[in-house]
Structures are given as structure tokens and as C-alpha cells.
Amino acid sequence: MQHYSIHSQNPMNSFNINRRRFLQGASASLALSTLGAYGMDVINPAKTFRVALIGTGWYGKSDLFRLMQVAPVEVVALCDVDKNQLAGAAKLVSERQKSGKAPKLYGDYRKLLAENELDIVLVGTPDHWHALQMIDAVKAGAHVYVQKPISVDVMEGEAMVAAARKYKKVVQVGTQRKSTPHLIEAKKNIVDAGLLGKVSHVEMCCYIHMRANGNPPVTAAPDFLDYEMWTGPAPLRPYDGLPHLRWWRTFNEYGNGIMGDMCIHMFDTVRWMLGLGWPSKISSQGGIYVQKEGKSNITDTQSAVFEYPDLNCVWQHRTWGAPNNPDYPWSFTLYGDKGTLWASTMRYDFIPAEKDGQKIHRDVIYEREKYPEDLTEANIELNAAPATRLHMLDFLAGIEKSNRPVADIEQGHISTASCLLANLAMQLGRPVVYDPVKREVTGDAEATRLLSRAYRSPWVHPDVSNI
Secondary structure, three states: OOOOEEOOOOHHHOOOOOHHHHHHHOOHHHHHHHHOOOOHHHEEOOOOEEEEEEOOOHHHHHHHHHHHHHOOEEEEEEEOOEHHHHHHHHHHHHHHOOOOOOOEEEOOHHHHHHHOOOOEEEEOOOHHHHHHHHHHHHHOOOEEEEOOOOOOOHHHHHHHHHHHHHOOOOEEEOOHHHHOHHHHHHHHHHHOOOOOOOEEEEEEEEOOOOOOOOOOOOOOOOOOEOHHHHHOOOOOOOOOOOOOOOOHHHOOOOOOHHHHHHHHHHHHHHHHHHOOOOOOEEEEEEEOOOOOOOOOOOOOEEEEEEEEOOEEEEEEEEOOOOOOOOOOOEEEEEEEOOEEEEEEOOEEEEEEOOOOOOOEEEEOOOOOOOOHHHHHOOOOOOOOHHHHHHHHHHHHHHHHHOOOOOOEHHHHHHHHHHHHHHHHHHHHOOOEOEEOOOOEEOOOHHHHHOOOOOOOOOOOOOOHHHO
């Protein structure tokens, strides 16, 4: 394997890009001031990475462009079932990459994998495609960056972990909160430093009105969209408009609603901050309580409890009404006996229990000056861009060292599966206890059968025993 390393602009401070080791040895202020210095100008590569993107929509392109900003890559191929979306992405990529070359274009990801020798594959498709594409990519010899949630059912996730391990590939999940500068600081200087004391309660929430809900008419799919291939292993819904952006997320056929989309980010971050593994028990209640007028079949109101010894992690979402704290509409709160930490993608606030204790506030870090191209990129999440860049560097460090990145596929599986199990508990009306060794819901044969969704023919559900 070819190796690369990055160095600070001061040759006296050169170090490998494993930012976790760096942060352990640096003060938070130094860490935060230095994170923004990483990029193409500080990488000393021994090779250029051959990269392909499967799924060229909004976030697929965003992930690719962040990788292109921090590593020497040649984007050799793009795949999408929407020809218009694919052509637009190809134009942007050819304008951005140094070679100026246009990538090869595909409508079937299997052909892309078969015809190209790739170092890295980014998977930015809807949730119902993640498992097959990630597994096929590692089988083809590539390392993979796959968006969250990693799967639509628990057994897909088990198969994805097994495939990454069998083929010895690094798989990073797009849970980039673990690479968010102000949250890295909060973990180090608040949580790990013991300012919270014993944490025995966690609250997580999303009160953003992001549940698409309408009644568009059924029509014929446009010629530029291969709707059959877009649907793939999922149930084939009557076509009622382009599924891109929020429309597909409003149906359980393709994902797991707000729980699978938004809870996974917060729960994954909480697990990382507190060093938590699998929950001992999961329960959930919810339904469509308010927004009953449209086609959407995901919940508009839901709560869940992820239980640990002496600790409950409680989730709530509403896609209607107002947030309980306008500053933290999508967030988590860690309650300790010495203090409380409110945190989100945008900020954090530490509030000590003692009245005369020192409060700490930090805001999200932007990198507008270092990456001015961000300012003209359509639909970019400027607050998330620094985190995604750092997440990509961590991914590359894992490739270099053949070790597991901060958002390794197994950690992505635990966070994803826990959210999927919450939906399962809601569906069944009873708590579930998942055994990751036996890969079953303890004492519940019905729930165990529901750990795997039926695939639409001719697609075959991945099996952990036959990867």
C-alpha cells in the first residue's frame, strides 16, 4: 500500500494526520486553531487517490467536494440513475479537479465497480441502497465512505460490518459530529475532564419541521430517471415526482423516518462522548398525531429510550410546534451531578451545578476564508463543511495506517441499528433487547424476524454468513 502523510506548515511540528492522537496531546484552543490549517497545501502525498461517487445528489456531491479539498484525488467515475443530476455533477467535478478531466458516467453502480480500479468509493445514495453498494465496493477492492444511516434494517448492518472486516477495508460512516471541532473540544474539556461529574441522564431531540408531506399526483417517471433502478431492492411505490432531497425520506419504504435520519447523529455523538456501546434495552412510542393530511407514512411525533446501566438516553422528535429551547432545536443534553452540557452542530453551553461556577460557551467554527469556494457552492451546509473535511482526513488516516477511523462501520452499525430497533419497538408496542452476538432480539421471535426486510426481486438481501 502506498502511504502519505501531512505536515504542519512549521516543519518543527510535523505529525501524521491521525487527529485523534493530535487532539489528545494538544490543548483545545491549539486544536481548534490548527484544525482549520489542514488542506491540500499541507498534504505530502505519495499517490493520487482514484475516487468514485455513487449517488450525485446534494450530499453526495458535498462529501466529494470536501474530500477533494483536503486530499489529492482523481474523480474517475460518477454514478446516478438521474441523467440530469449526473450531468450536472460531472460538470462541477471537471471544473474542480486539477486535471480538468471529466469523470466517466454510469447509471448502474455495478458496472462502475466492474470497469474501474478504485481506491475510494463514496456512497451518497438513499438509505435503501447503502448496504448493497458498500458491500459491493469493498468486494471490488475499495475503501468506502458511506452516508448514515448505514442501513434500513439491522441485518444489513451486520453484513456490512462483516464485509468490511473480511475484505480488510476501511469504512467511514458520515456521522461527522465526531469530527466537529467544537464538539471535539466539548468532549475533551468538559466530558473527559470530569466537569459534568457522573452523567445519569441524556436528552436528545429534533424539533425541525423536516417531514415532507403532500399529495402529488401519480404520473409517469421522466425519461431521464431510471425509477426502477432508483427503487432497487425497496418496494416499488407509484411514481409521484422526483424523490430527491426530502421526498424519499418521508416514506418508510426507503428509510426509517426522523429516527433513522436525525436521531442517529445525536445518539452516535452521545455514545462517542460517553463511551457507550449497545443499549441494554430500547423502547419507543409515537405515530402520526398531527400531520395526517398527506402521503407521508413516517412519524411526526416519537420518543424513545435507550437504556444503559444507571443511564437513560431519551430521544424526542416533533415535526410540528416549537422547540423547547430555540437555541437547540436539534441537539443533545448531558445531565451530570456537577453540571449540564447542551450541544448541537452549531454550539455548546456548559452550565455548572454550582451557582458561582464558570459557564462555558463555544460556537461552531467556519472556514470561509480558507475555503472561499464554499461560499458559492449550492446548498452547502457551511457549518458542517469543516467537520466533513476533518472526517475525510480521519478516513484517510485509517487507510494509511490500516486502522479503524473514528466513525468506523461497526460504530455506525451500533448507532444505526439502535435507532432501527427503536422503530421496531414502537411498531410492536413493547421494548426490545438486541443480542449482537447471537444477532437476535432476546426472547422475541417475532421481533427477530423483523430484523431483516424483504427485498424486491431480483435483488438479494446480504447475509452475514455469505459475504
